[in-house]
Amino acid sequence: AGAILAVKGVGGFHLVCDAAHAAAVETLRRRKARPAKPLALLAASVEACRRFARVPPAAARLLESPARPIVLLERLADAALAPGIAPGIDRVGVMLPAFPLHSLLLGNPAAPEGFAALVMTSGNRADEPICHTSGAAAARLGPLADGFLLHDRRIVAPCDDSVVRVAAGEVLPLRRARGYTPLPVPLGGDGPTVLALGADLKSAACVAVGPRAWMTQHVGDLGALESLEALEAAVGHLLGLLGVRPAIVASDLHPGYHSGRLAAALAARFGAALERVGHHEAHAAAVVADRRAADPGDAGGDALVAAFDGTGLLPGPSGPSVAGGEWFRVTGEPSAPALAHVATLAPFALSGGDAAVRRPWRVALALVRQAGIPWDDGLPPVAAAGPAAATLRGQLDAGIGCLPCTSLGRLFDGVASLVGACQENTHEGEAAMALEALASGARGTRPYAFAVPARIPAGAAPAAIGWLGLVRDVVADVRAGVPAAAIARGFHDAVARMLAAVARAVSPEAGLAVGLTGGVFQNATLVEGAFAALAAAGHEPFCHRIVPPNDGGLALGQALVARARAARGVTSPARAS
Numbered sequence: 001a002g003a004i005l006a007v008k009g010v011g012g013f014h015l016v017c018d019a020a021h022a023a024a025v026e027t028l029r030r031r032k033a034r035p036a037k038p039l040a041l042l043a044a045s046v047e048a049c050r051r052f053a054r055v056p057p058a059a060a061r062l063l064e065s066p067a068r069p070i071v072l073l074e075r076l077a078d079a080a081l082a083p084g085i086a087p088g089i090d091r092v093g094v095m096l097p098a099f100p101l102h103s104l105l106l107g108n109p110a111a112p113e114g115f116a117a118l119v120m121t122s123g124n125r126a127d128e129p130i131c132h133t134s135g136a137a138a139a140r141l142g143p144l145a146d147g148f149l150l151h152d153r154r155i156v157a158p159c160d161d162s163v164v165r166v167a168a169g170e171v172l173p174l175r176r177a178r179g180y181t182p183l184p185v186p187l188g189g190d191g192p193t194v195l196a197l198g199a200d201l202k203s204a205a206c207v208a209v210g211p212r213a214w215m216t217q218h219v220g221d222l223g224a225l226e227s228l229e230a231l232e233a234a235v236g237h238l239l240g241l242l243g244v245r246p247a248i249v250a251s252d253l254h255p256g257y258h259s260g261r262l263a264a265a266l267a268a269r270f271g272a273a274l275e276r277v278g279h280h281e282a283h284a285a286a287v288v289a290d291r292r293a294a295d296p297g298d299a300g301g302d303a304l305v306a307a308f309d310g311t312g313l314l315p316g317p318s319g320p321s322v323a324g325g326e327w328f329r330v331t332g333e334p335s336a337p338a339l340a341h342v343a344t345l346a347p348f349a350l351s352g353g354d355a356a357v358r359r360p361w362r363v364a365l366a367l368v369r370q371a372g373i374p375w376d377d378g379l380p381p382v383a384a385a386g387p388a389a390a391t392l393r394g395q396l397d398a399g400i401g402c403l404p405c406t407s408l409g410r411l412f413d414g415v416a417s418l419v420g421a422c423q424e425n426t427h428e429g430e431a432a433m434a435l436e437a438l439a440s441g442a443r444g445t446r447p448y449a450f451a452v453p454a455r456i457p458a459g460a461a462p463a464a465i466g467w468l469g470l471v472r473d474v475v476a477d478v479r480a481g482v483p484a485a486a487i488a489r490g491f492h493d494a495v496a497r498m499l500a501a502v503a504r505a506v507s508p509e510a511g512l513a514v515g516l517t518g519g520v521f522q523n524a525t526l527v528e529g530a531f532a533a534l535a536a537a538g539h540e541p542f543c544h545r546i547v548p549p550n551d552g553g554l555a556l557g558q559a560l561v562a563r564a565r566a567a568r569g570v571t572s573p574a575r576a577s
Contacts, residue, residue, distance in 0.1 A: 189335025510538025
Protein backbone atom coordinates (compact mmCIF):
# COMPACT_ATOMS: atom_id res chain seq x y z
CA ALA A 1 0.00 0.00 0.00
CA GLY A 2 3.03 2.29 -0.05
CA ALA A 3 3.59 2.44 3.71
CA ILE A 4 6.97 2.49 5.49
CA LEU A 5 7.84 0.00 8.20
CA ALA A 6 10.53 0.24 10.90
CA VAL A 7 11.88 -3.28 11.39
CA LYS A 8 14.05 -4.42 14.30
CA GLY A 9 16.67 -6.82 12.98
CA VAL A 10 19.89 -8.36 14.30
CA GLY A 11 22.10 -5.26 14.54
CA GLY A 12 19.49 -2.53 14.67
CA PHE A 13 16.48 -1.10 12.86
CA HIS A 14 15.85 -0.76 9.14
CA LEU A 15 13.32 1.43 7.36
CA VAL A 16 11.55 -0.71 4.78
CA CYS A 17 9.21 -0.04 1.86
CA ASP A 18 8.38 -1.43 -1.59
CA ALA A 19 11.31 -0.65 -3.91
CA ALA A 20 8.98 -0.43 -6.92
CA HIS A 21 6.56 2.02 -5.28
CA ALA A 22 7.68 5.50 -6.37
CA ALA A 23 5.49 7.39 -3.90
CA ALA A 24 6.69 5.26 -0.97
CA VAL A 25 10.34 5.87 -1.88
CA GLU A 26 9.80 9.62 -2.22
CA THR A 27 7.94 9.71 1.12
CA LEU A 28 10.82 7.89 2.79
CA ARG A 29 13.33 10.35 1.33
CA ARG A 30 11.29 13.33 2.46
CA ARG A 31 10.80 12.03 5.99
CA LYS A 32 14.43 10.99 6.37
CA ALA A 33 15.73 14.24 4.83
CA ARG A 34 17.80 12.20 2.40
CA PRO A 35 17.23 13.80 -1.01
CA ALA A 36 19.69 11.86 -3.17
CA LYS A 37 21.88 9.39 -1.26
CA PRO A 38 21.25 5.88 -2.67
CA LEU A 39 18.93 3.53 -0.78
CA ALA A 40 19.92 -0.09 -0.19
CA LEU A 41 17.74 -2.93 -1.45
CA LEU A 42 16.88 -6.42 -0.25
CA ALA A 43 16.21 -9.18 -2.82
CA ALA A 44 15.46 -12.86 -2.34
CA SER A 45 18.25 -14.36 -4.48
CA VAL A 46 20.89 -13.70 -7.10
CA GLU A 47 18.31 -14.57 -9.74
CA ALA A 48 15.94 -11.98 -8.28
CA CYS A 49 18.75 -9.39 -8.45
CA ARG A 50 19.23 -10.12 -12.15
CA ARG A 51 15.76 -8.74 -12.83
CA PHE A 52 17.03 -5.23 -12.17
CA ALA A 53 20.87 -5.38 -12.14
CA ARG A 54 23.86 -7.04 -13.76
CA VAL A 55 25.43 -9.58 -11.40
CA PRO A 56 28.92 -10.73 -12.47
CA PRO A 57 30.27 -13.93 -10.85
CA ALA A 58 32.45 -12.09 -8.30
CA ALA A 59 29.45 -10.03 -7.16
CA ALA A 60 27.27 -13.14 -6.94
CA ARG A 61 29.84 -14.77 -4.63
CA LEU A 62 29.80 -11.71 -2.38
CA LEU A 63 26.00 -11.59 -2.31
CA GLU A 64 25.81 -15.25 -1.28
CA SER A 65 28.73 -15.14 1.16
CA PRO A 66 28.01 -15.70 4.88
CA ALA A 67 28.69 -12.00 5.57
CA ARG A 68 25.68 -11.05 3.41
CA PRO A 69 26.94 -7.50 2.65
CA ILE A 70 25.24 -4.89 0.51
CA VAL A 71 26.90 -5.22 -2.92
CA LEU A 72 26.95 -2.41 -5.47
CA LEU A 73 25.63 -3.63 -8.84
CA GLU A 74 25.13 -2.01 -12.23
CA ARG A 75 21.44 -1.19 -12.60
CA LEU A 76 19.64 -2.30 -15.77
CA ALA A 77 18.17 0.51 -17.85
CA ASP A 78 14.70 -1.05 -17.77
CA ALA A 79 14.80 -2.04 -14.08
CA ALA A 80 11.35 -2.09 -12.44
CA LEU A 81 12.52 0.07 -9.54
CA ALA A 82 11.29 3.43 -8.32
CA PRO A 83 13.28 6.28 -9.92
CA GLY A 84 14.23 7.58 -6.49
CA ILE A 85 16.22 4.50 -5.44
CA ALA A 86 19.58 5.87 -6.66
CA PRO A 87 19.04 9.14 -8.56
CA GLY A 88 21.79 10.22 -10.89
CA ILE A 89 23.93 7.09 -10.68
CA ASP A 90 23.93 3.77 -12.48
CA ARG A 91 24.47 1.52 -9.44
CA VAL A 92 22.21 0.00 -6.83
CA GLY A 93 23.25 -1.54 -3.53
CA VAL A 94 21.62 -4.91 -2.91
CA MET A 95 21.83 -7.57 -0.22
CA LEU A 96 20.28 -11.02 0.11
CA PRO A 97 18.43 -12.14 3.26
CA ALA A 98 20.83 -12.09 6.22
CA PHE A 99 18.40 -13.78 8.62
CA PRO A 100 15.00 -15.51 8.28
CA LEU A 101 12.87 -12.42 8.92
CA HIS A 102 14.24 -10.89 5.72
CA SER A 103 12.83 -13.81 3.72
CA LEU A 104 9.48 -13.52 5.50
CA LEU A 105 9.28 -9.81 4.67
CA LEU A 106 9.93 -10.44 0.98
CA GLY A 107 7.30 -13.18 0.74
CA ASN A 108 6.99 -15.12 -2.49
CA PRO A 109 8.07 -12.76 -5.31
CA ALA A 110 5.81 -14.67 -7.72
CA ALA A 111 2.72 -14.16 -5.55
CA PRO A 112 0.61 -10.96 -5.61
CA GLU A 113 1.66 -10.10 -2.04
CA GLY A 114 5.37 -10.74 -2.68
CA PHE A 115 8.07 -8.19 -3.51
CA ALA A 116 10.76 -8.28 -6.20
CA ALA A 117 12.83 -6.02 -3.91
CA LEU A 118 12.40 -4.01 -0.75
CA VAL A 119 14.14 -0.83 0.28
CA MET A 120 16.19 -1.81 3.36
CA THR A 121 17.90 1.34 4.59
CA SER A 122 19.44 2.03 7.98
CA GLY A 123 16.95 2.99 10.67
CA ASN A 124 18.25 6.41 11.65
CA ARG A 125 17.87 10.09 10.99
CA ALA A 126 20.51 12.13 9.17
CA ASP A 127 23.91 12.16 10.96
CA GLU A 128 22.69 9.78 13.68
CA PRO A 129 23.73 6.18 14.39
CA ILE A 130 21.43 3.26 13.66
CA CYS A 131 18.62 2.81 16.24
CA HIS A 132 18.93 -0.45 18.13
CA THR A 133 16.51 -0.22 21.06
CA SER A 134 12.72 -0.21 20.75
CA GLY A 135 12.45 2.87 22.95
CA ALA A 136 14.93 4.93 20.92
CA ALA A 137 13.29 3.77 17.69
CA ALA A 138 9.86 4.85 18.89
CA ALA A 139 11.18 8.34 19.64
CA ARG A 140 13.52 8.83 16.67
CA LEU A 141 11.82 6.77 13.94
CA GLY A 142 8.22 7.44 14.92
CA PRO A 143 7.92 10.43 12.53
CA LEU A 144 9.56 8.39 9.72
CA ALA A 145 7.61 5.11 9.85
CA ASP A 146 3.95 4.16 9.52
CA GLY A 147 4.39 1.04 11.66
CA PHE A 148 6.86 -1.00 13.68
CA LEU A 149 7.82 -4.67 13.61
CA LEU A 150 9.61 -5.50 16.87
CA HIS A 151 11.11 -8.45 18.73
CA ASP A 152 11.97 -8.78 22.41
CA ARG A 153 15.68 -9.65 22.20
CA ARG A 154 18.19 -7.03 23.34
CA ILE A 155 20.75 -5.90 20.75
CA VAL A 156 24.00 -5.76 22.70
CA ALA A 157 26.23 -4.35 19.95
CA PRO A 158 24.46 -2.24 17.29
CA CYS A 159 25.85 -3.01 13.86
CA ASP A 160 24.89 -1.58 10.48
CA ASP A 161 25.07 -3.46 7.16
CA SER A 162 28.43 -3.82 5.41
CA VAL A 163 28.83 -2.38 1.91
CA VAL A 164 31.22 -3.72 -0.75
CA ARG A 165 31.73 -3.56 -4.48
CA VAL A 166 33.85 -5.39 -7.04
CA ALA A 167 36.88 -3.59 -8.51
CA ALA A 168 39.58 -5.18 -10.64
CA GLY A 169 37.96 -8.57 -10.03
CA GLU A 170 38.25 -8.42 -6.23
CA VAL A 171 36.24 -7.18 -3.29
CA LEU A 172 36.57 -3.47 -2.46
CA PRO A 173 35.08 -2.82 1.02
CA LEU A 174 33.25 0.49 1.45
CA ARG A 175 31.70 -0.01 4.89
CA ARG A 176 32.90 -2.70 7.31
CA ALA A 177 30.27 -3.79 9.80
CA ARG A 178 27.85 -6.75 10.07
CA GLY A 179 29.48 -9.96 8.85
CA TYR A 180 33.04 -8.63 8.98
CA THR A 181 33.56 -7.10 12.43
CA PRO A 182 35.12 -7.85 14.79
CA LEU A 183 37.22 -10.26 12.72
CA PRO A 184 40.90 -9.44 13.44
CA VAL A 185 43.35 -7.95 10.95
CA PRO A 186 46.75 -9.71 11.16
CA LEU A 187 49.60 -7.19 11.37
CA GLY A 188 52.67 -9.38 11.10
CA GLY A 189 54.42 -7.53 13.93
CA ASP A 190 54.12 -6.70 17.63
CA GLY A 191 54.03 -3.46 19.56
CA PRO A 192 52.29 -1.55 22.34
CA THR A 193 48.51 -1.67 22.64
CA VAL A 194 47.05 1.25 20.70
CA LEU A 195 43.51 2.61 20.55
CA ALA A 196 42.92 4.69 17.40
CA LEU A 197 39.78 6.78 16.95
CA GLY A 198 39.76 7.40 13.17
CA ALA A 199 38.19 10.63 11.91
CA ASP A 200 34.76 12.29 12.00
CA LEU A 201 33.38 10.80 8.77
CA LYS A 202 32.63 7.09 8.34
CA SER A 203 33.84 6.69 11.90
CA ALA A 204 35.28 3.36 13.08
CA ALA A 205 37.90 2.81 15.78
CA CYS A 206 40.73 0.28 15.99
CA VAL A 207 42.49 -1.52 18.82
CA ALA A 208 45.93 -2.99 18.01
CA VAL A 209 47.00 -5.71 20.46
CA GLY A 210 50.16 -7.71 19.82
CA PRO A 211 50.27 -8.98 16.23
CA ARG A 212 46.58 -8.25 15.47
CA ALA A 213 44.20 -5.32 15.16
CA TRP A 214 40.46 -5.25 15.72
CA MET A 215 38.22 -2.64 14.10
CA THR A 216 34.92 -1.62 15.63
CA GLN A 217 31.84 -1.77 13.46
CA HIS A 218 31.08 1.26 11.27
CA VAL A 219 29.58 3.96 13.49
CA GLY A 220 28.93 6.69 10.93
CA ASP A 221 29.53 10.41 10.77
CA LEU A 222 30.05 12.17 14.09
CA GLY A 223 27.69 15.02 13.30
CA ALA A 224 25.40 14.34 16.26
CA LEU A 225 25.95 13.71 19.97
CA GLU A 226 24.33 10.29 19.61
CA SER A 227 27.00 9.28 17.08
CA LEU A 228 29.84 10.29 19.39
CA GLU A 229 28.22 8.35 22.22
CA ALA A 230 27.87 5.35 19.91
CA LEU A 231 31.58 5.52 19.06
CA GLU A 232 32.56 5.68 22.73
CA ALA A 233 30.26 2.73 23.48
CA ALA A 234 31.75 0.69 20.61
CA VAL A 235 35.28 1.43 21.87
CA GLY A 236 34.35 0.41 25.43
CA HIS A 237 32.72 -2.78 24.17
CA LEU A 238 35.77 -3.76 22.10
CA LEU A 239 38.27 -2.97 24.88
CA GLY A 240 36.13 -5.05 27.22
CA LEU A 241 36.03 -8.00 24.82
CA LEU A 242 39.80 -7.89 24.45
CA GLY A 243 40.45 -7.18 28.14
CA VAL A 244 43.08 -4.49 27.45
CA ARG A 245 43.94 -0.88 28.30
CA PRO A 246 45.72 1.17 25.63
CA ALA A 247 49.24 2.48 26.19
CA ILE A 248 48.73 4.93 23.30
CA VAL A 249 45.60 6.66 22.00
CA ALA A 250 45.83 7.92 18.41
CA SER A 251 43.60 10.26 16.43
CA ASP A 252 43.54 12.55 13.42
CA LEU A 253 45.61 15.72 13.27
CA HIS A 254 42.53 17.95 12.78
CA PRO A 255 42.09 20.11 15.90
CA GLY A 256 38.32 20.44 15.46
CA TYR A 257 37.39 16.76 15.14
CA HIS A 258 35.03 15.31 17.74
CA SER A 259 37.01 12.06 17.50
CA GLY A 260 40.15 14.00 18.46
CA ARG A 261 38.53 15.46 21.57
CA LEU A 262 37.30 11.99 22.55
CA ALA A 263 40.85 10.66 22.01
CA ALA A 264 42.26 13.27 24.39
CA ALA A 265 39.65 12.40 27.03
CA LEU A 266 40.31 8.66 26.72
CA ALA A 267 44.09 9.16 26.83
CA ALA A 268 43.67 11.05 30.11
CA ARG A 269 41.32 8.38 31.46
CA PHE A 270 43.74 5.54 30.67
CA GLY A 271 46.94 7.47 31.47
CA ALA A 272 48.00 6.80 27.86
CA ALA A 273 50.18 8.81 25.48
CA LEU A 274 48.26 10.82 22.88
CA GLU A 275 49.40 10.71 19.26
CA ARG A 276 48.02 12.92 16.48
CA VAL A 277 48.53 11.36 13.05
CA GLY A 278 48.37 13.11 9.67
CA HIS A 279 45.29 12.07 7.75
CA HIS A 280 47.02 10.83 4.62
CA GLU A 281 49.90 9.19 6.47
CA ALA A 282 47.25 7.06 8.21
CA HIS A 283 45.62 6.23 4.87
CA ALA A 284 48.98 5.15 3.43
CA ALA A 285 49.84 2.98 6.43
CA ALA A 286 46.38 1.39 6.31
CA VAL A 287 46.58 0.22 2.70
CA VAL A 288 50.07 -1.27 3.18
CA ALA A 289 48.84 -3.15 6.26
CA ASP A 290 45.75 -4.24 4.34
CA ARG A 291 47.96 -5.66 1.58
CA ARG A 292 49.97 -7.67 4.10
CA ALA A 293 46.83 -8.93 5.86
CA ALA A 294 45.19 -9.97 2.58
CA ASP A 295 48.36 -11.78 1.45
CA PRO A 296 50.41 -12.95 4.47
CA GLY A 297 53.07 -14.29 2.11
CA ASP A 298 53.88 -10.72 1.05
CA ALA A 299 56.73 -9.83 3.41
CA GLY A 300 57.59 -6.34 2.18
CA GLY A 301 56.20 -2.92 2.97
CA ASP A 302 58.25 -1.04 0.35
CA ALA A 303 55.70 0.73 -1.83
CA LEU A 304 54.58 3.98 -3.40
CA VAL A 305 51.13 4.92 -2.12
CA ALA A 306 48.67 7.41 -3.63
CA ALA A 307 46.38 8.80 -0.89
CA PHE A 308 43.54 10.62 -2.66
CA ASP A 309 40.47 11.92 -0.85
CA GLY A 310 38.28 14.95 -0.31
CA THR A 311 39.85 16.80 2.58
CA GLY A 312 42.33 16.00 5.33
CA LEU A 313 45.11 17.77 7.20
CA LEU A 314 48.70 17.07 6.26
CA PRO A 315 51.51 18.06 8.69
CA GLY A 316 54.16 20.41 7.32
CA PRO A 317 57.04 22.63 8.47
CA SER A 318 54.77 25.68 8.60
CA GLY A 319 51.78 23.85 10.09
CA PRO A 320 49.03 21.56 8.78
CA SER A 321 47.63 22.13 5.29
CA VAL A 322 44.42 21.04 3.55
CA ALA A 323 45.40 18.09 1.39
CA GLY A 324 44.02 15.12 -0.50
CA GLY A 325 46.26 14.38 -3.50
CA GLU A 326 49.38 12.95 -1.87
CA TRP A 327 52.02 10.32 -2.65
CA PHE A 328 54.13 8.59 -0.02
CA ARG A 329 57.07 6.23 -0.26
CA VAL A 330 56.44 3.62 2.44
CA THR A 331 59.32 1.46 3.66
CA GLY A 332 59.92 -0.98 6.49
CA GLU A 333 57.59 -3.54 7.94
CA PRO A 334 53.85 -2.89 7.38
CA SER A 335 53.41 -3.18 11.16
CA ALA A 336 55.82 -0.23 11.72
CA PRO A 337 55.92 1.77 8.47
CA ALA A 338 58.23 4.68 7.65
CA LEU A 339 56.67 7.25 5.34
CA ALA A 340 58.24 9.89 3.10
CA HIS A 341 56.04 12.45 1.32
CA VAL A 342 57.28 12.45 -2.29
CA ALA A 343 54.63 14.23 -4.38
CA THR A 344 51.45 16.31 -4.13
CA LEU A 345 48.82 17.74 -6.40
CA ALA A 346 49.60 21.38 -7.20
CA PRO A 347 47.46 23.55 -4.89
CA PHE A 348 44.34 25.49 -5.80
CA ALA A 349 42.09 27.82 -3.80
CA LEU A 350 39.35 26.25 -1.71
CA SER A 351 36.98 29.18 -1.26
CA GLY A 352 34.66 29.20 1.71
CA GLY A 353 35.96 26.00 3.31
CA ASP A 354 33.00 23.66 3.91
CA ALA A 355 30.89 25.73 1.51
CA ALA A 356 33.15 24.53 -1.32
CA VAL A 357 32.69 20.92 -0.19
CA ARG A 358 28.89 21.30 -0.38
CA ARG A 359 28.89 23.28 -3.66
CA PRO A 360 31.20 21.89 -6.36
CA TRP A 361 30.66 24.99 -8.52
CA ARG A 362 32.86 26.89 -6.05
CA VAL A 363 35.70 24.45 -6.74
CA ALA A 364 35.12 24.55 -10.50
CA LEU A 365 35.24 28.34 -10.68
CA ALA A 366 38.38 28.45 -8.52
CA LEU A 367 40.07 25.99 -10.90
CA VAL A 368 38.96 27.97 -13.96
CA ARG A 369 40.12 31.25 -12.42
CA GLN A 370 43.54 29.84 -11.52
CA ALA A 371 43.90 28.39 -15.02
CA GLY A 372 43.42 31.88 -16.47
CA ILE A 373 40.17 31.01 -18.25
CA PRO A 374 37.50 33.74 -18.59
CA TRP A 375 34.15 33.04 -16.95
CA ASP A 376 31.01 33.21 -19.04
CA ASP A 377 27.40 32.16 -18.63
CA GLY A 378 27.96 29.20 -20.95
CA LEU A 379 29.89 27.35 -18.26
CA PRO A 380 27.65 25.18 -16.02
CA PRO A 381 29.29 26.32 -12.74
CA VAL A 382 28.78 30.00 -13.62
CA ALA A 383 25.09 29.34 -14.24
CA ALA A 384 24.86 27.34 -11.00
CA ALA A 385 26.51 30.13 -9.00
CA GLY A 386 24.09 32.76 -10.28
CA PRO A 387 24.52 36.10 -8.48
CA ALA A 388 27.09 34.52 -6.16
CA ALA A 389 29.58 34.27 -9.06
CA ALA A 390 30.56 37.94 -8.75
CA THR A 391 31.13 37.59 -4.99
CA LEU A 392 33.22 34.46 -5.51
CA ARG A 393 35.32 36.22 -8.16
CA GLY A 394 36.13 38.95 -5.65
CA GLN A 395 36.99 36.37 -2.97
CA LEU A 396 39.36 34.54 -5.28
CA ASP A 397 41.04 37.71 -6.54
CA ALA A 398 41.57 39.03 -3.01
CA GLY A 399 42.32 35.64 -1.46
CA ILE A 400 39.69 36.25 1.22
CA GLY A 401 38.31 33.12 2.82
CA CYS A 402 40.44 30.91 0.57
CA LEU A 403 42.70 28.06 1.65
CA PRO A 404 45.29 26.35 -0.56
CA CYS A 405 44.14 22.81 -1.21
CA THR A 406 45.76 19.80 -2.91
CA SER A 407 42.73 17.49 -2.95
CA LEU A 408 42.06 15.04 -5.79
CA GLY A 409 38.57 14.56 -4.40
CA ARG A 410 37.81 18.26 -4.77
CA LEU A 411 39.27 18.13 -8.31
CA PHE A 412 36.70 15.39 -9.09
CA ASP A 413 34.02 17.73 -7.71
CA GLY A 414 35.25 20.57 -9.89
CA VAL A 415 35.20 18.49 -13.08
CA ALA A 416 31.73 17.14 -12.19
CA SER A 417 30.53 20.75 -11.94
CA LEU A 418 32.21 21.79 -15.20
CA VAL A 419 30.43 19.05 -17.18
CA GLY A 420 27.12 19.77 -15.43
CA ALA A 421 26.91 16.43 -13.59
CA CYS A 422 26.43 17.86 -10.08
CA GLN A 423 26.39 21.35 -8.58
CA GLU A 424 25.52 20.49 -4.97
CA ASN A 425 26.70 17.67 -2.71
CA THR A 426 23.66 16.72 -0.64
CA HIS A 427 25.67 13.77 0.68
CA GLU A 428 29.38 12.97 0.79
CA GLY A 429 30.83 12.01 -2.59
CA GLU A 430 27.68 12.79 -4.59
CA ALA A 431 29.50 14.74 -7.33
CA ALA A 432 32.24 12.11 -7.68
CA MET A 433 29.63 9.35 -7.90
CA ALA A 434 27.79 11.26 -10.63
CA LEU A 435 31.05 11.69 -12.56
CA GLU A 436 31.82 7.96 -12.27
CA ALA A 437 28.31 7.11 -13.47
CA LEU A 438 28.91 9.26 -16.57
CA ALA A 439 32.32 7.71 -17.22
CA SER A 440 31.22 4.10 -16.79
CA GLY A 441 31.01 2.48 -20.22
CA ALA A 442 31.90 5.72 -22.07
CA ARG A 443 34.94 6.47 -24.23
CA GLY A 444 37.16 9.53 -23.94
CA THR A 445 37.62 11.76 -26.96
CA ARG A 446 41.13 13.06 -26.29
CA PRO A 447 43.89 12.33 -23.76
CA TYR A 448 43.77 14.90 -20.98
CA ALA A 449 47.04 15.00 -19.07
CA PHE A 450 48.52 16.10 -15.77
CA ALA A 451 52.00 17.65 -15.70
CA VAL A 452 54.30 15.10 -14.02
CA PRO A 453 58.06 15.65 -13.56
CA ALA A 454 60.24 13.19 -15.45
CA ARG A 455 62.12 12.33 -12.25
CA ILE A 456 61.18 12.58 -8.57
CA PRO A 457 64.38 12.02 -6.58
CA ALA A 458 64.37 10.55 -3.10
CA GLY A 459 64.81 13.01 -0.24
CA ALA A 460 63.71 16.08 -2.22
CA ALA A 461 60.74 18.30 -1.39
CA PRO A 462 57.43 16.82 -2.58
CA ALA A 463 57.07 17.23 -6.35
CA ALA A 464 54.03 19.19 -7.58
CA ILE A 465 51.72 17.45 -10.07
CA GLY A 466 50.19 20.08 -12.34
CA TRP A 467 46.55 20.20 -13.45
CA LEU A 468 46.26 23.57 -15.26
CA GLY A 469 46.51 22.13 -18.78
CA LEU A 470 43.97 19.42 -17.96
CA VAL A 471 41.40 21.96 -16.74
CA ARG A 472 41.96 24.15 -19.81
CA ASP A 473 41.33 21.16 -22.10
CA VAL A 474 38.22 20.11 -20.14
CA VAL A 475 36.76 23.63 -20.37
CA ALA A 476 37.56 23.79 -24.09
CA ASP A 477 35.68 20.53 -24.64
CA VAL A 478 32.72 21.70 -22.54
CA ARG A 479 32.47 24.83 -24.69
CA ALA A 480 32.84 22.74 -27.87
CA GLY A 481 29.85 20.61 -26.88
CA VAL A 482 31.76 17.37 -26.30
CA PRO A 483 29.42 14.94 -24.47
CA ALA A 484 29.77 15.05 -20.69
CA ALA A 485 30.26 11.26 -20.55
CA ALA A 486 33.27 11.45 -22.89
CA ILE A 487 34.85 14.22 -20.79
CA ALA A 488 34.19 12.27 -17.58
CA ARG A 489 35.82 9.17 -19.03
CA GLY A 490 38.77 11.18 -20.30
CA PHE A 491 39.30 12.63 -16.83
CA HIS A 492 39.25 9.18 -15.21
CA ASP A 493 41.75 7.92 -17.80
CA ALA A 494 44.00 10.94 -17.15
CA VAL A 495 44.12 10.21 -13.41
CA ALA A 496 45.01 6.58 -14.14
CA ARG A 497 47.83 7.58 -16.52
CA MET A 498 49.06 10.16 -14.02
CA LEU A 499 49.41 7.44 -11.36
CA ALA A 500 51.60 5.41 -13.70
CA ALA A 501 53.64 8.50 -14.63
CA VAL A 502 54.33 9.36 -10.97
CA ALA A 503 55.36 5.76 -10.30
CA ARG A 504 57.76 5.91 -13.24
CA ALA A 505 59.18 9.23 -12.01
CA VAL A 506 59.76 7.83 -8.52
CA SER A 507 61.15 4.50 -9.71
CA PRO A 508 62.17 4.27 -13.39
CA GLU A 509 62.72 0.54 -12.98
CA ALA A 510 59.65 -1.69 -13.25
CA GLY A 511 58.37 -3.72 -10.33
CA LEU A 512 57.43 -1.00 -7.85
CA ALA A 513 54.36 -1.85 -5.75
CA VAL A 514 51.82 1.01 -5.94
CA GLY A 515 48.99 1.27 -3.42
CA LEU A 516 45.71 3.14 -3.87
CA THR A 517 43.97 4.53 -0.77
CA GLY A 518 41.59 7.29 0.31
CA GLY A 519 37.94 7.90 -0.47
CA VAL A 520 38.60 8.68 -4.16
CA PHE A 521 39.42 4.99 -4.65
CA GLN A 522 35.90 3.89 -3.76
CA ASN A 523 35.49 4.53 -7.50
CA ALA A 524 35.72 1.13 -9.24
CA THR A 525 36.09 2.72 -12.69
CA LEU A 526 39.16 4.60 -11.48
CA VAL A 527 40.60 1.60 -9.62
CA GLU A 528 40.31 -0.61 -12.68
CA GLY A 529 41.80 2.05 -14.96
CA ALA A 530 44.66 2.64 -12.52
CA PHE A 531 45.37 -1.09 -12.22
CA ALA A 532 45.54 -1.38 -16.02
CA ALA A 533 47.80 1.66 -16.44
CA LEU A 534 50.17 0.65 -13.62
CA ALA A 535 50.40 -2.98 -14.78
CA ALA A 536 51.11 -1.83 -18.35
CA ALA A 537 53.98 0.27 -16.97
CA GLY A 538 55.41 -2.79 -15.20
CA HIS A 539 54.32 -1.92 -11.67
CA GLU A 540 52.32 -3.95 -9.15
CA PRO A 541 49.08 -2.19 -8.17
CA PHE A 542 47.17 -2.98 -4.97
CA CYS A 543 44.27 -1.50 -3.07
CA HIS A 544 42.10 -2.26 -0.05
CA ARG A 545 40.55 -5.72 0.35
CA ILE A 546 39.92 -5.91 4.12
CA VAL A 547 39.30 -2.39 5.47
CA PRO A 548 37.75 0.46 3.45
CA PRO A 549 39.92 2.93 1.50
CA ASN A 550 37.80 5.76 2.91
CA ASP A 551 37.98 7.05 6.48
CA GLY A 552 36.40 3.81 7.70
CA GLY A 553 39.88 2.25 7.47
CA LEU A 554 41.79 5.26 8.79
CA ALA A 555 42.06 4.06 12.41
CA LEU A 556 44.09 1.00 11.35
CA GLY A 557 46.72 3.27 9.80
CA GLN A 558 46.70 5.59 12.81
CA ALA A 559 47.44 2.67 15.11
CA LEU A 560 50.39 1.52 13.00
CA VAL A 561 51.89 5.01 12.63
CA ALA A 562 51.61 5.44 16.42
CA ARG A 563 53.37 2.11 16.95
CA ALA A 564 56.10 3.04 14.48
CA ARG A 565 56.71 6.32 16.33
CA ALA A 566 56.92 4.47 19.64
CA ALA A 567 59.43 2.01 18.18
CA ARG A 568 61.58 4.86 16.83
CA GLY A 569 61.23 7.12 19.87
CA VAL A 570 59.59 9.86 17.82
CA THR A 571 57.39 12.43 19.59
CA SER A 572 54.22 13.58 17.84
CA PRO A 573 53.30 17.28 17.55
CA ALA A 574 50.50 16.76 20.09
CA ARG A 575 52.86 15.34 22.70
CA ALA A 576 55.55 17.96 22.02
CA SER A 577 53.05 20.77 22.63
